[in-house]
Amino acid sequence: MHYNxxxxxxxxxxxxxxxVLYRQVKKQERYFKSYxxxxxxxxxxxxxxxxxxxxxxxFTKYWQLALNLVCDNLYKLTGKxxxxxxxxxxxxxxxxxxxxxxxxxxxxxxxxxxxxxxTNPTAYVxxxxxxxxxxxxxxxxxxxxxxxxQFIEHxxxxxxxxxxxxxxxxxxxxxxxxxxxxxxxxxxxxxxxxAILDHYxxxxxxxxxxxxxxxxxxxxxxxxxxKDVQNKVYTLPNLYRDFGQLQQLFLxxxxxxxxxxxxxxxxxxxKQTFSITIHSLHAMGWMALEQLKNATAGISxxxxxxxxxxxxxxxxxxxxxxxxxxxxxxRHLTNYNTDIKK
Numbered sequence: 219m220h221y222n223x224x225x226x227x228x229x230x231x232x233x234x235x236x237x238v239l240y241r242q243v244k245k246q247e248r249y250f251k252s253y254x255x256x257x258x259x260x261x262x263x264x265x266x267x268x269x270x271x272x273x274x275x276x277f278t279k280y281w282q283l284a285l286n287l288v289c290d291n292l293y294k295l296t297g298k299x300x301x302x303x304x305x306x307x308x309x310x311x312x313x314x315x316x317x318x319x320x321x322x323x324x325x326x327x328x329x330x331x332x333x334x335x336x337t338n339p340t341a342y343v344x345x346x347x348x349x350x351x352x353x354x355x356x357x358x359x360x361x362x363x364x365x366x367x368q369f370i371e372h373x374x375x376x377x378x379x380x381x382x383x384x385x386x387x388x389x390x391x392x393x394x395x396x397x398x399x400x401x402x403x404x405x406x407x408x409x410x411x412x413a414i415l416d417h418y419x420x421x422x423x424x425x426x427x428x429x430x431x432x433x434x435x436x437x438x439x440x441x442x443x444x445k446d447v448q449n450k451v452y453t454l455p456n457l458y459r460d461f462g463q464l465q466q467l468f469l470x471x472x473x474x475x476x477x478x479x480x481x482x483x484x485x486x487x488x489k490q491t492f493s494i495t496i497h498s499l500h501a502m503g504w505m506a507l508e509q510l511k512n513a514t515a516g517i518s519x520x521x522x523x524x525x526x527x528x529x530x531x532x533x534x535x536x537x538x539x540x541x542x543x544x545x546x547x548x549r550h551l552t553n554y555n556t557d558i559k560k
Contacts, residue, residue: 227490232549235494243282250278250309257309261358262351273316281312284411287434287499288427292412292419295484295492300415307362307414314355315407320348322380329381336370336377359414369413376410379403386452389520396454401428404435426478429471430496436464437503443510444531447524456523461511468504472497473555493552501547505540506533 254274258265269277289308293300300308321327326348327335335342335349339357344350356373363369379402385391386399408431412419419427439446439453447456454464475496479489513530517523523531534540 225486227494227549227552229545229549231490232494232545232552235491236498236545236548239286239495239498242286246282246285247278250281254309254313257306258313261310261354268347268351276316277313280316281309284308284312284315287496288408288411289415291492291495292423293415293417295423295482295488296417296419297484297488298417303362304415307359308411310355310359310362311411311414314352314359315410317348317352317355318376319380321352322384324348332377332381336373363414364416365413365418368418369410372406372410372413375402375406379406387450389452389457391452391457393454393458396452396457400435400439400454401432404431407431408434422478422482426475429474430500433468433471433500433503436468437499437506440464440503440506440510441533443506443523444526444528447520447531452520455507455510457520459510459514459517459523461507461514465504465507465511468500468507468551469554472500472551476552476555490552494548497551498544498548501544501551502533502535504547504551505535505543509533 251274254277255265258269262268285308289304290300321332321335326346331345331349335353335356339353339360342349342353344353360366360369379399382399383403386396391399405428408427409419409424412427436454440455443453443456446453455461476493479493482489510531510533513526514523517526535544
């Protein structure tokens with residue numbers, strides 16, 4: 219099968235796409251600030267006492283990633299447009315997601331309590347303010363979502379992989395186990411958002427979302443090395459530190475994503491935009507791995523890694539030079555391996 223009308227993506231296309239995305243994100247921040255209070259007031263009447271500015275910032279970031287990388291990105295690819303009801307569900311799930319994560323990360327509930335909450339929220343008896351919020355937002359989402367049962371099943375999978383990810387507090391995990399947790403935790407969080415849309419993606423798109431979600435989580439882990447080391451959370455970048463191998467994985471998965479994407483029956487421009495958006499995040503992961511590879515030369519243990527400063531380990535994206543490199547890497551990943559015929 220030949221690739222469907224693919225031409226290499228130019229610097230101009232990358233720049234113009236990312237500029238549109240940047241303006242979108244700035245506009246979204248203002249929209250979220252004004253939209254969220256009224257929405258939450260309906261579901262969580264005392265939310266102002268509950269959520270700090272830090273909470274709101276976290277929800278906003280979660281929402282923007284879900285909206286721009288997953289929901290809106292998928293709809294633009296397949297020629298659809300998000301409606302007001304879908305937007306409402308995406309916002310609610312973006313508040314629900316971080317709070318649900320906290321149930322695990324902050325040891326708010328044990329495994330049995332979380333299972334009870336996920337499988338039978340109506341009967342679940344809340345133990346504290348956080349799980350009460352989670353329950354209320356979950357019940358609201360179940361009322362609003364078009365595929366209630368699928369949403370519950372996806373949330374059960376999210377719950378399972380969140381539970382598995384608690385093993386990352388031990389340094390005995392094999393690379394294979396860590397890779398499985400990394401990918402599945404991210405993938406099921408991504409398709410949980412797909413489950414609240416009116417149009418669920420087909421299997422060919424799900425086959426793209428799996429490696430794309432895995433690279434998203436690896437990007438996050440590469441950026442969070444300093445924080446994870448301080449908290450003794452073990453990830454592929456900080457425990458095994460084989461950054462060259464991780465970069466090879468990035469390229470291999472990028473090739474898979476691009477090759478599958480260009481076989482889809484959608485307009486070339488739509489596929490190009492989808493690719494640029496998704497790889498703009500992956501390019502940041504690539505840059506973070508590159509920095510870690512240089513900064514940790516000669517480091518052979520996790521303890522030695524923990525002695526390095528935040529400045530050495532964190533990939534700063536603010537300078538003009540870094541932004542220029544980011545554009546170049548986004549273009550490289552967007553065009554990677556797309557000239558192969560199958």
